[in-house]
Amino acid sequence: MPLVLPDVALAPMIPVLLTLLGAVLATVLGFFLPRRSVTYVSLATLVLSAASMVWLWNQGLTAFGGSLNADNAAIAIGLVLLIGSALALIVSLDGAARARLSFPEFDAMLMFAVTGTLIIAFSGDLVTMLIGLEVMSLSGYVMATLQDSRESEEAGLKYFLLGATGSAILIFGIAFVYGATGSFNYAAIAAASSGLSVGNAPVLVAGALLLLCGFGFKVALAPFHQWTPDVYGGAPTVVSLFLSTVVKVAAFAGMLRVFSGALHNAPSWLDVLAVLTAATLIVGNLAALFQTNFKRLLAYSAVAQTGFLALTLLGRPEVGGPALTYYLLIYTITTAAALGIVAALQRTEAGFEISDMRGLYYRHPAYAVALGVCLASLAGLPPFAGFYAKYLAFQAAFQNGYTWVAVIAALMSVAAFVYYLRVAALMFMPDRTPAREYDGAHFGTRFTVALGMVGITALGILPNLAYGWVAYPGIWTQLAGT
Amino acid sequence: MIHFFIFLPMLASLLLLLVPVRWREEFAGFAAAATLGLGVWMWAVGGVPTISIAWLPAVGVTYSVGMDGVSLLMGIVTALMSFIAIIYTARRIPNPGTMLSLILAMETGLLGLYAARDLVLFYVFFEDALIPSLLMLAMFGKTHRMAALVKFGAYTLLGSMLMLVAIIGVKYLGGSPTFALSDLLAHPVKGAAQTWLYLGFLAAMAVKLPLFPLHAWLPDFHEQNHDSGVADVMGTLYKVGAYGLFRFGMTLFPDASLELRPVLMSLAAFTAVYAAWIAFRQTDWKRLLAYAGLSHMGLVGLGIFSMEPTAVTGAIYLLAFQNVYTGALFLAAGMLQERVGSLSTRVGGVMTGAPILAGVTMSLWFASIAVPGLAGFVGEFSILLGAYQVSPWLAFIAGLSTIAAAIYALSAYQTTYWQARPVGAVKLYDLQHTEWLVLGVPLAVCIAFGVWSAPALHLIQPSVSVLQLALTGGGS
Numbered sequence: 001m002p003l004v005l006p007d008v009a010l011a012p013m014i015p016v017l018l019t020l021l022g023a024v025l026a027t028v029l030g031f032f033l034p035r036r037s038v039t040y041v042s043l044a045t046l047v048l049s050a051a052s053m054v055w056l057w058n059q060g061l062t063a064f065g066g067s068l069n070a071d072n073a074a075i076a077i078g079l080v081l082l083i084g085s086a087l088a089l090i091v092s093l094d095g096a097a098r099a100r101l102s103f104p105e106f107d108a109m110l111m112f113a114v115t116g117t118l119i120i121a122f123s124g125d126l127v128t129m130l131i132g133l134e135v136m137s138l139s140g141y142v143m144a145t146l147q148d149s150r151e152s153e154e155a156g157l158k159y160f161l162l163g164a165t166g167s168a169i170l171i172f173g174i175a176f177v178y179g180a181t182g183s184f185n186y187a188a189i190a191a192a193s194s195g196l197s198v199g200n201a202p203v204l205v206a207g208a209l210l211l212l213c214g215f216g217f218k219v220a221l222a223p224f225h226q227w228t229p230d231v232y233g234g235a236p237t238v239v240s241l242f243l244s245t246v247v248k249v250a251a252f253a254g255m256l257r258v259f260s261g262a263l264h265n266a267p268s269w270l271d272v273l274a275v276l277t278a279a280t281l282i283v284g285n286l287a288a289l290f291q292t293n294f295k296r297l298l299a300y301s302a303v304a305q306t307g308f309l310a311l312t313l314l315g316r317p318e319v320g321g322p323a324l325t326y327y328l329l330i331y332t333i334t335t336a337a338a339l340g341i342v343a344a345l346q347r348t349e350a351g352f353e354i355s356d357m358r359g360l361y362y363r364h365p366a367y368a369v370a371l372g373v374c375l376a377s378l379a380g381l382p383p384f385a386g387f388y389a390k391y392l393a394f395q396a397a398f399q400n401g402y403t404w405v406a407v408i409a410a411l412m413s414v415a416a417f418v419y420y421l422r423v424a425a426l427m428f429m430p431d432r433t434p435a436r437e438y439d440g441a442h443f444g445t446r447f448t449v450a451l452g453m454v455g456i457t458a459l460g461i462l463p464n465l466a467y468g469w470v471a472y473p474g475i476w477t478q479l480a481g482t
Numbered sequence: 483m484i485h486f487f488i489f490l491p492m493l494a495s496l497l498l499l500l501v502p503v504r505w506r507e508e509f510a511g512f513a514a515a516a517t518l519g520l521g522v523w524m525w526a527v528g529g530v531p532t533i534s535i536a537w538l539p540a541v542g543v544t545y546s547v548g549m550d551g552v553s554l555l556m557g558i559v560t561a562l563m564s565f566i567a568i569i570y571t572a573r574r575i576p577n578p579g580t581m582l583s584l585i586l587a588m589e590t591g592l593l594g595l596y597a598a599r600d601l602v603l604f605y606v607f608f609e610d611a612l613i614p615s616l617l618m619l620a621m622f623g624k625t626h627r628m629a630a631l632v633k634f635g636a637y638t639l640l641g642s643m644l645m646l647v648a649i650i651g652v653k654y655l656g657g658s659p660t661f662a663l664s665d666l667l668a669h670p671v672k673g674a675a676q677t678w679l680y681l682g683f684l685a686a687m688a689v690k691l692p693l694f695p696l697h698a699w700l701p702d703f704h705e706q707n708h709d710s711g712v713a714d715v716m717g718t719l720y721k722v723g724a725y726g727l728f729r730f731g732m733t734l735f736p737d738a739s740l741e742l743r744p745v746l747m748s749l750a751a752f753t754a755v756y757a758a759w760i761a762f763r764q765t766d767w768k769r770l771l772a773y774a775g776l777s778h779m780g781l782v783g784l785g786i787f788s789m790e791p792t793a794v795t796g797a798i799y800l801l802a803f804q805n806v807y808t809g810a811l812f813l814a815a816g817m818l819q820e821r822v823g824s825l826s827t828r829v830g831g832v833m834t835g836a837p838i839l840a841g842v843t844m845s846l847w848f849a850s851i852a853v854p855g856l857a858g859f860v861g862e863f864s865i866l867l868g869a870y871q872v873s874p875w876l877a878f879i880a881g882l883s884t885i886a887a888a889i890y891a892l893s894a895y896q897t898t899y900w901q902a903r904p905v906g907a908v909k910l911y912d913l914q915h916t917e918w919l920v921l922g923v924p925l926a927v928c929i930a931f932g933v934w935s936a937p938a939l940h941l942i943q944p945s946v947s948v949l950q951l952a953l954t955g956g957g958s
Contacts (some may be wrong), residue, residue, distance in 0.1 A: 177854050398654065429621070
């Protein structure tokens, strides 16, 4: 029997390998260098990884017989992941010491998580996806627990238990899909699912729904979202920033690959997703209305944003894919800027109360205006980028016949607007009491916030700068790698 | 040049932060005057045809702007009243930099909205005008502003979000390649879908118009705003609902407009009478003005919804000049507050202390209650004349509101400006410095266009007849 060598191609793996190198370097160099230097090294590998992705654009390379795809969809989302990771690292330069997180293991964990997220985005079959997901999740659990505090431990444990449940369900779903189609490969699943026998179809449906539940845990779709406010609210703010942006983007990348790619011919998951999306929109937005802590409010707002993001998956891939990527990019920079501001101004890791924000404009005008812009963008007000993100999401759902979900999303936007507005309005109300914030801002946070402002405004006024790159339908009709 | 007209105020608003504090007022005034000048210049050259640039080509969003008759009229009125508001702000509000900046930012939103010939662009400007007005209320409002703010924001956004879904639907169901108005008109949506989309669109416009029962934000919004009335001037400029219905609503949804005409006309007539009735009971000038404005908007709605050329022309005329005199009246209420320290309608005897303020205010009120020879009359008369041909009874009911207006306005005026001055009241001073300009210019405009309405009518009528052509073409 001749030995068949595996199809190992190095080029499409370079972005992933570079972040892995960063993770290893952070682990090793941590013994010799102070943490700041390690962070700079990590940032450098992120930049190199991004550069390699730009180089891979339009080349459509694959490795391991299609198990790893460096197609344009992977690169577009991979770049968003790298932006979010870099912003988290930059903010951590300022806040980590105060949050008692300033040791190289933080960087190592973060870089391992980034590696996992990239593997998800580049995945070409379910097993690769699962490996990426587990690498990402395990690092995430550690990051949430890394700080020596009760809240952090509780958040980490909760995240671990529910995350593990989610993974278990996901693996179960993978098994079912394999049972129904006989393959882990996205392209093979997509091919097999269009012509299934009567006996196999129910198995595939069950597998798809289990996968949906598993991913529901990971991206925080209602009713699988309960861990989110506790974890995002209890973890150190820098970690919340990372979890609510990068990890969520990666989980959505996985959903996009699996559902819009491999399973796009499979029956019935779309309607279930529509119901889950509507539930998420309602639960997330209404719960956020009643929060008094700003960090928890942002956590619930992250659940609500999940609902808007999931709207894009209801659309056909060629409309939903670019909408999802654009939304993820905007969501990442907006959330990073908002949580960066929280990290800079908070007195404790619990964030601050909404009532403490009264008159922020008169104490820290730049931060108040920036936070106002973030909130306006999250609420979807033009001319900020959040408007187009939301618009594209509505459009994707509407054009695929899910008008009712789009209408619910529109109504829930009003609830969202009310809780964002309350915070924003408080900031601009005159107030003469002494400052309640800690101005721990340094260059890193300011840089992140400034970058967020430029991005939110520029991409709001000229959305084509980002959307134009990903708007070609061809990128998104080949999600399964066919 | 049209882009400059739209974005000059926004540019000035941003630059204002860099201008030294002592020059800010002059700078803002100059920018507003330049914008007004550009508007008048465009009027002189007969408007600007629509310019269209691809904005988000993959989705079909274009940056299409144009300034034809009705847009131009509304744009010039907006520029005029923004200019007046800036002059008054500079004198009245201490450290006016932020307020001036917000006024200018809002002016861009409003001008853009009148110029927009693309539905998404219209939506963008529609929301852009919202942010500065929310900030004005948050930063300069009174004690209970939070409730007013949330109410105003929630109502407005509820409408606009439904409109956004309708906007997506209009393009997708009609099969139009872009959101530009001309493309959408070439690919109309037919049948029941049109009615649903019109209802979505109407949700946004009825909140802004405002039409009963979506009007509840309006009185609180005006009551809780700063005493000077500057924010209210911008609030009255905000009544873009009628314009949106005129420009987009009736052209894109002609069948649905006809189908819903009886209901909408009834609601509008009811709004007019109902608001006038509530205005009777008000003891706060700003609330009174808010309800008076609401009543007028009911008449405007009646005119627009009737889809009868005379009435539509009258509605646009009223819409434009109601901005002028109601805006000026809000500023006059601010001047009253500055002198007597309250906005109550029970002050008494202001006439003896400040005769010129009293006289000018009365003249403006005459414009508001449609005394012939002032601008309000032309609009209201045309609306009732046209609406009568569609529905005599509704025209009659709505007509009652003009009688009611005379009563509530004059009785409130009587108790404030006439009657006896309370013993020991503070000594009043009369109009001074720029206040002459702030009230005088709007009054002059009201008189000029009350006596000689042709220039404004020449701007309105071509657009109305184009619309009428579209309606008869689409309705048959």
